[in-house]
Amino acid sequence: DPAEEASLSVATNFAPNRWVKLNVGGQIYATTIDTLVGREPDSMLARMFLQDGNMVPSERDEQGAYLIDRSPRYFEPIINYLRHGQFVCDSNVSILGVLEEARFFGIYSLVTHLEERLGQEEDPQSDRPLT
Amino acid sequence: DPAEEASLSVATNFAPNRWVKLNVGGQIYATTIDTLVGREPDSMLARMFLQDGNMVPSERDEQGAYLIDRSPRYFEPIINYLRHGQFVCDSNVSILGVLEEARFFGIYSLVTHLEERLGQEEDPQSDRPLT
Amino acid sequence: DPAEEASLSVATNFAPNRWVKLNVGGQIYATTIDTLVGREPDSMLARMFLQDGNMVPSERDEQGAYLIDRSPRYFEPIINYLRHGQFVCDSNVSILGVLEEARFFGIYSLVTHLEERLGQEEDPQSDRPLT
Amino acid sequence: DPAEEASLSVATNFAPNRWVKLNVGGQIYATTIDTLVGREPDSMLARMFLQDGNMVPSERDEQGAYLIDRSPRYFEPIINYLRHGQFVCDSNVSILGVLEEARFFGIYSLVTHLEERLGQEEDPQSDRPLT
Amino acid sequence: DPAEEASLSVATNFAPNRWVKLNVGGQIYATTIDTLVGREPDSMLARMFLQDGNMVPSERDEQGAYLIDRSPRYFEPIINYLRHGQFVCDSNVSILGVLEEARFFGIYSLVTHLEERLGQEEDPQSDRPLT
Numbered sequence: 001d002p003a004e005e006a007s008l009s010v011a012t013n014f015a016p017n018r019w020v021k022l023n024v025g026g027q028i029y030a031t032t033i034d035t036l037v038g039r040e041p042d043s044m045l046a047r048m049f050l051q052d053g054n055m056v057p058s059e060r061d062e063q064g065a066y067l068i069d070r071s072p073r074y075f076e077p078i079i080n081y082l083r084h085g086q087f088v089c090d091s092n093v094s095i096l097g098v099l100e101e102a103r104f105f106g107i108y109s110l111v112t113h114l115e116e117r118l119g120q121e122e123d124p125q126s127d128r129p130l131t
Numbered sequence: 132d133p134a135e136e137a138s139l140s141v142a143t144n145f146a147p148n149r150w151v152k153l154n155v156g157g158q159i160y161a162t163t164i165d166t167l168v169g170r171e172p173d174s175m176l177a178r179m180f181l182q183d184g185n186m187v188p189s190e191r192d193e194q195g196a197y198l199i200d201r202s203p204r205y206f207e208p209i210i211n212y213l214r215h216g217q218f219v220c221d222s223n224v225s226i227l228g229v230l231e232e233a234r235f236f237g238i239y240s241l242v243t244h245l246e247e248r249l250g251q252e253e254d255p256q257s258d259r260p261l262t
Numbered sequence: 263d264p265a266e267e268a269s270l271s272v273a274t275n276f277a278p279n280r281w282v283k284l285n286v287g288g289q290i291y292a293t294t295i296d297t298l299v300g301r302e303p304d305s306m307l308a309r310m311f312l313q314d315g316n317m318v319p320s321e322r323d324e325q326g327a328y329l330i331d332r333s334p335r336y337f338e339p340i341i342n343y344l345r346h347g348q349f350v351c352d353s354n355v356s357i358l359g360v361l362e363e364a365r366f367f368g369i370y371s372l373v374t375h376l377e378e379r380l381g382q383e384e385d386p387q388s389d390r391p392l393t
Numbered sequence: 394d395p396a397e398e399a400s401l402s403v404a405t406n407f408a409p410n411r412w413v414k415l416n417v418g419g420q421i422y423a424t425t426i427d428t429l430v431g432r433e434p435d436s437m438l439a440r441m442f443l444q445d446g447n448m449v450p451s452e453r454d455e456q457g458a459y460l461i462d463r464s465p466r467y468f469e470p471i472i473n474y475l476r477h478g479q480f481v482c483d484s485n486v487s488i489l490g491v492l493e494e495a496r497f498f499g500i501y502s503l504v505t506h507l508e509e510r511l512g513q514e515e516d517p518q519s520d521r522p523l524t
Numbered sequence: 525d526p527a528e529e530a531s532l533s534v535a536t537n538f539a540p541n542r543w544v545k546l547n548v549g550g551q552i553y554a555t556t557i558d559t560l561v562g563r564e565p566d567s568m569l570a571r572m573f574l575q576d577g578n579m580v581p582s583e584r585d586e587q588g589a590y591l592i593d594r595s596p597r598y599f600e601p602i603i604n605y606l607r608h609g610q611f612v613c614d615s616n617v618s619i620l621g622v623l624e625e626a627r628f629f630g631i632y633s634l635v636t637h638l639e640e641r642l643g644q645e646e647d648p649q650s651d652r653p654l655t
Contacts (some may be wrong), residue, residue: 019583019591021550025159025210026152030550030585032593047189059150061161065151069163071211079549080595080621084628088598088621092354092485097211097219104215156341157283157292190281192292198281200294202342205350223485223616228342229348235346281456287472288414288423321412323423329412331425333473336481356614359473366477417555418603419545452543454554460543462556464604465614490604490612497608 020049021065027072028065034083043106045082074101081110095121151180152196159196159204166213174237176213205232212241226252282311283327289334290327297344305368307344336363343372357383413442414458415472420459420465427473436499438475467494475505488514544573545589551596552589559606567630569606598625605634619645 007102020036022029038044048066049060059067074097077089087110089098099114151167153160168177177196179189190198199206205228208220218241220229231244282298284291299308310328311364321329330337336359339351349372351360361376413429415422430439441451442460451459461468467490470482480503482491492507544560547615561570572582572590582590592599598621601613611634613622623638 019585019593023161026159028550029593030547030593035593061150067161069150069161069166070214071207073207073221074211075595076595080624082600083594084624085622086620088618088624090597090618090621091616092222094219094221096217097221100211100215100217100219154292157290192281198292199282200292200297201345202338204338204352205342223353225350225352227348228352231342231346231348231350285423288421323412329423331412331423331428332476333469335469335483336473354484356481356483358479359483362473362477362479362481416554419552454543460554462554462559463607464542466599466600466614467604487612487614489610490614492562493604493608493610493612 021059021063022068023065024068024070024072024075028063029072029075029079031079031083035079039082039085040107040109045105045107070101070104071097074098078102078105078107078110081107087113152194153199154192154196155201155203156198157208159194160203160206160210162210162214168246170213170216171238171240176236176238201235202228202230205229209233209236209238209241212238218244270272274287283325284330285323286325286330286332286334286337290325290339293341293345297341301344302369302371303349307367307369332363332366333359336360340364340367340369340372343369350376399486414436415461416454416458417461417463417465417468421456422465422468422472424472424476428472432475432478433500433502438498438500463494463497464490471495471498471500471503474500480506538568545587546592547585547589548592548594548596548599552587553596553603555603555607559603562610563606563630564633569629569631594625594628595621598622602626602629602631602634605631611637 014090018033020031020033022031033049036049040046041050044093074094077093078088079100087098089095095114095118099111099118102110102114107122146231149164151162151164153162164180167180171177172181173250192198205225208218208224208229209232212218226245228250230242230249233241233245274327280295282293282294282295283347295311298311299373302308303312311368323329336356339349339355339360351357357376357380361380364370364372364376396432411426413426415424426442429442433439434443451461453459467487470480470486470491472492474480480491482488488507488511492504492511495501495503495507542557544555544557546555555571560573560621565574568623582592584590598618601611601617601622605611611622613619619638619642623642625636626634626638
């Protein structure tokens with residue numbers, strides 16, 4: 001299976017400027033390996049694409065995008081943070097939603113920042129977790 | 132019909148990490164069976180994909196996604212809840228819209244949480260049902 | 263023309279659980295005939311898909327979706343209303359936009375409800391029609 | 394080139410109920426020639442599709458949609474206005490953005506309406522043009 | 525490789541009205557070379573498409589769109605600015621997000637304008653960069 005071979009070679013041959021597609025919950029994101037591993041080399045995303053990482057790369061969909069079973073909406077501020085090192089999101093976007101993704105992907109500088117922002121808000125219980 | 136056969140084998144052979152696509156009202160969501168059945172095994176979604184469930188899996192579209200005749204917009208907080216156990220949604224999103232989907236899919240822990248939130252809001256009648 | 267034949271057979275053979283695709287202004291919606299005709303059998307949408315309706319079904323695009331020259335954004339609350347009988351929309355969505363579509367599709371219970379809501383709002387003239 | 398021929402025949406044979414696709418800045422809109430020329434026959438859009446117009450129809454993309462190098466987001470209220478004669482947009486949408494498109498497409502009744510609305514708003518300078 | 529050849533010829537043969545597709549972080553934008561180089565000929569985007577520019581055009585995806593590893597959401601006001609020379613964005617959109625893209629693409633008239641707007645806002649620290 002040539003698609004399978006291509007998948008393994010991306011993961012094992014470190015190529016920072018190589019383009020990859022991510023299928024996050026059904027939505028396609030295009031980015032480079034450099035973005036995924038450069039800023040936060042210890043994150044789960046980085047370890048998926050680093051040569052000596054101990055993670056197996058995820059499955060790929062029929063167009064070759066790596067499947068990730070997470071929210072596409074709240075992944076957007078995550079990937080932007082990895083691109084340029086700033087947290088930006090629109091005023092209606094739930095900070096708790098982004099925090100949940102930052103924790104899942106193990107991006108701890110962002111987790112700290114978002115927890116501080118949530119702590120400063122007036123009615124934090126309105127987005128309190130259920131369980 | 133090979134598509135029909137594939138559909139049945141997904142439903143009858145329980146494979147938690149298997150990826151599935153859902154076509155919710157025209158929009159594609161990608162997720163795993165583990166997400167659909169893990170947190171709320173008694174929900175309608177779970178029973179569609181559990182081996183000994185008494186539900187017939189829904190029809191699939193031409194790309195193999197399971198067709199579900201519901202709102203894609205309000206399904207998004209539902210699938211995120213099944214992924215990580217928290218309810219998060221943006222500030223402009225109608226809680227009543229999400230509640231409607233939580234009831235349809237039989238996700239009762241979320242129904243209870245959303246009914247409490249709606250009860251606490253100032254002008255609940257603005258989203259009062261028509262019928 | 264086989265596409266033409268398929269179109270006619272959908273319209274003339276009443277099959278409530280049959281899936282149909284609608285191309286509303288360029289966006290695809292997936293739903294069932296039961297949703298389109300069940301709640302409001304006298305609406306224009308219902309009459310497009312009822313066997314003894316006097317409307318000709320609209321043209322279909324290259325993927326078989328029925329073409330409807332209306333706003334996809336404001337159609338979304340319409341189809342959700344047909345799915346479950348409640349009007350829900352996000353807080354930033356224009357009620358006047360939804361009302362315009364409810365009138366076009368002849369869904370009169372929803373028209374009445376939306377006119378009442380608009381009448382209760384503080385500055386109704388801000389969305390006053392131009393002509 | 395058969396695509397080129399099809400393009401010319403749409404433009405020169407006036408067919409009001411004929412469906413056309415527009416590719417506005419990358420997003421596809423589906424509409425009819427009747428909508429594009431009926432309400433504002435002197436607009437740029439109308440002249441692109443009128444038989445005796447002096448405009449050359451724009452290029453088409455690989456799926457046959459007419460390419461228009463403008464904002465898809467602010468085109469949406471424009472095409473809805475051409476569909477039913479009312480200006481509706483969501484509360485977060487920039488009126489200045491829609492005005493810019495109305496001017497480009499030469500839809501003067503809408504330009505006048507939007508200029509009045511902008512003149513009535515409290516802080517019009519917040520969206521003041523740069524140049 | 526004919527796709528590779530086409531890519532080089534677009535970049536080296538200056539054709540202002542030529543249509544190009546940009547794949548910005550996974551989302552497709554359609555525009556013309558004239559828009560990309562006309563208003564801000566010194567920007568990074570312009571230099572990618574100018575004949576005597578010193579930049580190598582970026583890679584292209586499988587449908588021929590130029591890959592750019594940036595936020596599609598905040599690119600939208602950038603490309604609209606290049607189309608008509610005005611900055612417009614919806615009220616919920618983060619100005620800091622657009623500023624970050626304007627800096628990346630080297631569109632300095634817009635950078636200046638956005639920095640002034642951010643300086644005038646009440647709580648600028650809410651979007652303060654992390655690093």
